[in-house]
């Protein structure tokens with residue numbers, strides 16, 4: 001195994017360089033359109049949660065805006081319900097890409113008793129689903145890395161083959177002790193686990209150069225005995241290529257990989273944050289150039305997968321779908337007072 005950081009794109013078989021990129025990667029037109037619709041759908045849910053928080057109906061909002069291509073690109077490489085995904089609070093798009101619905105996410109955001117993640121017990125961003133093998137993260141930044149590595153160690157101990165765990169985190173998390181411990185065990189044991197860093201350049205208001213001592217998080221991989229790969233996290237195909245290669249490598253006994261996806265957080269960290277206090281007006285204006293949905297839409301139109309009118313119609317359909325899900329979630333009664341201590345340890 002190479003200990004060097006591989007900053008080139010991990011490659012998949014390319015049959016014909018004249019083909020569009022998705023075809024070169026073995027992805028169908030339908031898969032690309034489904035991902036585009038899914039990214040737009042989760043952006044609508046994101047919009048809606050911010051509105052609901054202003055109405056006092058959603059308690060906490062963490063945006064995935066700007067991170068969608070990374071999360072959908074990785075989802076293509078995950079066999080949902082087979083491989084284990086250990087996301088962090090930023091991964092609403094991943095939860096949707098793996099099979100959760102807008103209603104599931106809205107019930108979670110509104111703390112309803114039918115919230116599939118936790119029955120309204122967890123704060124927003126703790127996505128989980130037993131059926132989809134999505135394991136809830138914990139609020140303490142970076143601590144879930146250890147859970148993903150523990151899963152991979154369990155596969156090793158129980159002799160499970162052809163399976164991998166994949167975990168997600170921000171660049172700020174890579175400065176945490178738990179991240180170091182998890183990466184160390186994964187490297188020492190060469191476990192079937194993939195680490196995905198969604199590097200958006202900020203830990204809330206703290207810029208990356210004040211939280212991470214290296215320019216590229218991927219270079220840290222060398223210290224843990226695994227390859228590190230850098231990709232453009234706004235490019236769904238680049239992310240998929242890297243994630244597919246890393247997951248296949250992990251599932252076939254090749255060991256762990258660290259993938260760094262460079263991208264932009266398009267909105268404030270959470271509904272408790274105001275990013276105009278630490279991002280300049282120029283920086284805020286430039287964010288529009290880094291929207292992964294625009295990028296995939298332009299690609300789809302360029303390759304004739306849909307036209308501008310069909311895109312308009314699709315956007316309207318998705319908005320109507322999210323409107324209906326919002327109404328449905330809003331009609332669910334809040335948890336009754338007497339359920340206050342349900343599911344609590346020792347209650």
Ligand SMILES: Cc1ncc(C[n+]2csc(CCOP(=O)(O)OP(=O)(O)O)c2C)c(N)n1
Nearest residue numbers: 090139140141170171172173200202203204
């Ligand atoms: C151990 C710990 N320290 C601090 C916090 C507060 N906190 C929540 S999110 C966050 C930022 C983490 O940034 P990063 O890992 O880059 O992820 P991003 O939010 O940018 O996606 C911080 C400091 C926390 N939850 N846990």
Ligand SMILES: [Mg+2]
Nearest residue numbers: 170171202203
């Ligand atoms: Mg960050």
